[in-house]
Amino acid sequence: MKTFNFVLYGIFPYIAIFIFIFFSIYRYTRRGYSYSSLSSQFLENRIHFWALVPFHFGIIFIFLGHLVAFLLPTYILSWNSDLTRLYILEISAFMGGLFTLMGMLAIFIRRWTNPRAKIVTSRMDWIVLTLIMIQVLSGLGTAVFNSWGSSWFTAVANPYLMSLLRMDPQVGFIAPLPWMIQLHIMGAWLTLFLFPFSRLVHILVVPNPYLWRKPQMVRWNWNPKKRFI
Amino acid sequence: MNIRSQISMVFHLDKCIGCHTCSVACKNIWTDRKGTEYMWWNNVETKPGTGFPTRWEDQEKYRGGWEKDGDSVRLKSTGKARIIPNIFHNPSLPSMDDYYEPWTYDYQNLFNAPAGDDQPTALPKSMVTGEYIDIESGPNWDDDLGGSSLYAKNDPNLESLTEEQKQQLFEIERLVLFYFPRICNHCLNPACVASCPSGALYKRGEDGIVLVDQERCRGWRSCVAACPYKKTYYNWTSGKSEKCILCFPRLETGQAPACFHSCVGRIRYLGVLLYDADKIEEMASKTDRELVNAQREMILDPFDPKVIEMAKANGIHEHTIQAAQESPVYKFVKVWKMALPPHIEYRTFPMLFYVPPMLPVISSLDGEARKNMAEGLFPEFDQARVPIEFLSSLFTAGDGEKMRYVLKKQMAVRTWRRAVTVGDISKETAEKMLIAADCTIAEAEGIYHLTSIATLEDRFVIPPAHREEAIEMMDDPLEYKQHAGFGFRDKPTRGL
Numbered sequence: 076m077k078t079f080n081f082v083l084y085g086i087f088p089y090i091a092i093f094i095f096i097f098f099s100i101y102r103y104t105r106r107g108y109s110y111s112s113l114s115s116q117f118l119e120n121r122i123h124f125w126a127l128v129p130f131h132f133g134i135i136f137i138f139l140g141h142l143v144a145f146l147l148p149t150y151i152l153s154w155n156s157d158l159t160r161l162y163i164l165e166i167s168a169f170m171g172g173l174f175t176l177m178g179m180l181a182i183f184i185r186r187w188t189n190p191r192a193k194i195v196t197s198r199m200d201w202i203v204l205t206l207i208m209i210q211v212l213s214g215l216g217t218a219v220f221n222s223w224g225s226s227w228f229t230a231v232a233n234p235y236l237m238s239l240l241r242m243d244p245q246v247g248f249i250a251p252l253p254w255m256i257q258l259h260i261m262g263a264w265l266t267l268f269l270f271p272f273s274r275l276v277h278i279l280v281v282p283n284p285y286l287w288r289k290p291q292m293v294r295w296n297w298n299p300k301k302r303f304i
Numbered sequence: 305m306n307i308r309s310q311i312s313m314v315f316h317l318d319k320c321i322g323c324h325t326c327s328v329a330c331k332n333i334w335t336d337r338k339g340t341e342y343m344w345w346n347n348v349e350t351k352p353g354t355g356f357p358t359r360w361e362d363q364e365k366y367r368g369g370w371e372k373d374g375d376s377v378r379l380k381s382t383g384k385a386r387i388i389p390n391i392f393h394n395p396s397l398p399s400m401d402d403y404y405e406p407w408t409y410d411y412q413n414l415f416n417a418p419a420g421d422d423q424p425t426a427l428p429k430s431m432v433t434g435e436y437i438d439i440e441s442g443p444n445w446d447d448d449l450g451g452s453s454l455y456a457k458n459d460p461n462l463e464s465l466t467e468e469q470k471q472q473l474f475e476i477e478r479l480v481l482f483y484f485p486r487i488c489n490h491c492l493n494p495a496c497v498a499s500c501p502s503g504a505l506y507k508r509g510e511d512g513i514v515l516v517d518q519e520r521c522r523g524w525r526s527c528v529a530a531c532p533y534k535k536t537y538y539n540w541t542s543g544k545s546e547k548c549i550l551c552f553p554r555l556e557t558g559q560a561p562a563c564f565h566s567c568v569g570r571i572r573y574l575g576v577l578l579y580d581a582d583k584i585e586e587m588a589s590k591t592d593r594e595l596v597n598a599q600r601e602m603i604l605d606p607f608d609p610k611v612i613e614m615a616k617a618n619g620i621h622e623h624t625i626q627a628a629q630e631s632p633v634y635k636f637v638k639v640w641k642m643a644l645p646p647h648i649e650y651r652t653f654p655m656l657f658y659v660p661p662m663l664p665v666i667s668s669l670d671g672e673a674r675k676n677m678a679e680g681l682f683p684e685f686d687q688a689r690v691p692i693e694f695l696s697s698l699f700t701a702g703d704g705e706k707m708r709y710v711l712k713k714q715m716a717v718r719t720w721r722r723a724v725t726v727g728d729i730s731k732e733t734a735e736k737m738l739i740a741a742d743c744t745i746a747e748a749e750g751i752y753h754l755t756s757i758a759t760l761e762d763r764f765v766i767p768p769a770h771r772e773e774a775i776e777m778m779d780d781p782l783e784y785k786q787h788a789g790f791g792f793r794d795k796p797t798r799g800l
Contacts, residue, residue, distance in 0.1 A: 107519045107520070108544075108794055109799030109800065110522060110799060111521070111522050111523040111542070111543035111544060111799050112522055112524060112543065113523060113543040115540070116394060116397055116399070116525065117399055117400055117525065117528075117540050118400055119399070120397065120399035120401075123393055127393050128392050128393050130392075131392040190433040190435060191400070191405075191432050193433075194432060194433050194434075195540060195541070199800045274800060276799075280522050282387070282501030282502050282503075282524065284503065285384070285387065285500075285501040285502070285503065286384060286385065290383075291493070291494070291497055291498060291507065291584075292500075292503055292506040293507050293508075293509045294508060295508075295510065296508065296510050296771070296774040
């Protein structure tokens with residue numbers, strides 16, 4: 076059991092991170108064409124809004140929450156020291172999760188019932204969707220059955236992730252946790268592992284330079300300043 | 305001054321017979337792949353009609369093009385910061401239902417059907433899902449006013465007409481139509497380029513062709529929403545946007561684009577225009593009625609020694625300048641002022657110009673036409689079957705005067721040629737008409753020549769591309785020996 080846990084939480088994360096970084100870069104540089112949001116809004120434009128908007132805003136909110144908890148644990152703890160503020164944080168996080176769940180359900184329904192959307196849903200899409208669904212459900216389940224995660228996250232997940240960063244994985248933080256939380260953590264590593272082989276790569280190409288560039292783009296076949304005639 | 309060259313086009317609507325040869329030529333070359341079946345980079349619409357996609361001119365719905373924003377312009381759809389909240393669901397993106405679901409027929413059933421009492425049929429089958437479908441509409445469903453009570457009646461350009469005019473237009477014995485072939489306008493101020501969050505769309509510096517870099521396109525679909533002419537399309541299979549490429553591989557080898565080359569009515573002209581790229585923002589910010597002249601102002605005289613000098617300093621090849629001097633587009637647009645941009649009020653500065661159709665306008669006067677000429681020289685365009693407001697709504701942002709100017713000139717040239725060849729109209733009357741239409745005999749002969757008897761070389765003045773001077777050629781060719789070459793090294797298959 077101990078070795079099993081070590082492989083799961085001590086070794087697999089490194090494999091997942093390596094695969095994520097290496098293949099994302101490889102795919103970007105050598106198979107750049109395959110990077111796309113692969114949107115199906117064009118094929119089905121009605122449920123799309125009720126599915127994609129709540130899902131994306133929900134999951135970004137939740138992801139940022141996880142990120143802040145990881146980067147600024149002391150800040151979260153001091154925020155949570157007041158009970159009202161703890162409630163506010165927990166409730167808004169839970170609402171974010173529900174929002175995501177609503178979007179996820181709509182995505183499943185849309186992809187399953189609309190023949191056009193179904194035809195462009197690949198096997199990998201279903202795997203990724205299922206995986207994210209498990210994440211959302213286990214996350215919400217954790218919030219209900221093992222509440223105040225925003226506080227205990229700092230005592231459990233933070234030291235674990237930090238130990239991973241120090242290349243000295245402390246599996247002991249994770250192994251005794253309830254199965255639902257373990258599932259959630261495992262799901263996260265698995266998602267990272269599958270990331271470069273799925274449509275999730277579209278997250279890496281969010282259009283940031285757009286906000287700063289000039290409206291019009293011009294490309295030259297030859298450099299007018301370098302004419303050699 | 306920042307002089308650039310632009311491959312520009314003129315379509316002479318008076319000559320279009322609506323045969324769709326252009327559309328078929330384009331489809332066969334470029335859009336017969338999976339995911340592109342529904343695209344028509346070139347299509348021919350019937351006007352009045354709703355076009356493709358349905359009611360594309362309705363910018364309240366599609367929010368394409370630019371709108372005035374103080375001294376500048378901004379995208380109507382999702383420019384700059386507005387892309388962030390809208391990136392997950394583009395609020396103004398047309399869906400496949402606004403175009404049509406492409407289909408084929410189950411021809412095998414004709415052979416494989418079991419013996420029975422009735423003839424087997426080839427049922428229509430969706431090319432998206434592969435399931436049998438009921439066809440409700442298709443591309444060009446309203447060709448030649450087909451279903452006009454549904455389509456022609458909903459033409460957004462009719463909004464400029466009075467109720468009475470609308471009723472007259474649809475009186476059965478006065479029904480009138482003309483064809484409106486459309487390709488990408490390769491605009492000077494393209495909304496698609498400005499809207500692309502990935503910076504995948506760009507204008508080629510040398511010839512102004514607007515392209516989508518397939519490697520950089522991430523399928524955010526902003527270009528589809530932003531293009532007011534709906535000439536960028538989303539390939540639902542590859543997850544990339546595609547559009548008319550003006551057959552640049554043909555242009556670079558000195559051939560006219562396929563739709564131009566195949567045009568039966570010879571309505572299409574192609575040539576170079578020189579323009580001042582520094583003026584785009586200023587000119588695009590003018591009021592609706594000023595825009596036609598503003599665009600003409602941006603187009604520079606290729607014979608002006610100053611312009612030639614500046615163009616050379618900007619790296620424009622002398623062969624391109626030479627082509628600009630012989631450009632039929634320059635004559636139609638700038639010298640004769642006969643070709644007008646479609647829907648200039650979208651502020652993208654389309655570089656495809658149209659000579660508006662004359663026939664439907666005056667044919668209503670039938671027997672009276674000649675009488676009118678003799679007295680007031682020109683028929684009363686306002687009495688015409690196609691209301692002048694309709695044409696102006698399409699081509700001059702509602703300015704009837706500019707439309708009358710073009711129609712008058714066409715009318716005068718026609719009368720002049722009739723006086724020359726048939727002789728039943730006196731040359732004096734014809735000359736009077738020419739003067740009234742701001743036209744000289746030499747000009748009339750020029751218009752006649754380019755309109756009626758122009759050769760292939762007159763119609764398509766294509767500058768040499770000089771790819772031998774392109775950037776890749778400046779690199780050491782030996783360095784690339786045994787390499788796979790340029791461009792795509794992978795099959796363009798859908799990503800995971």
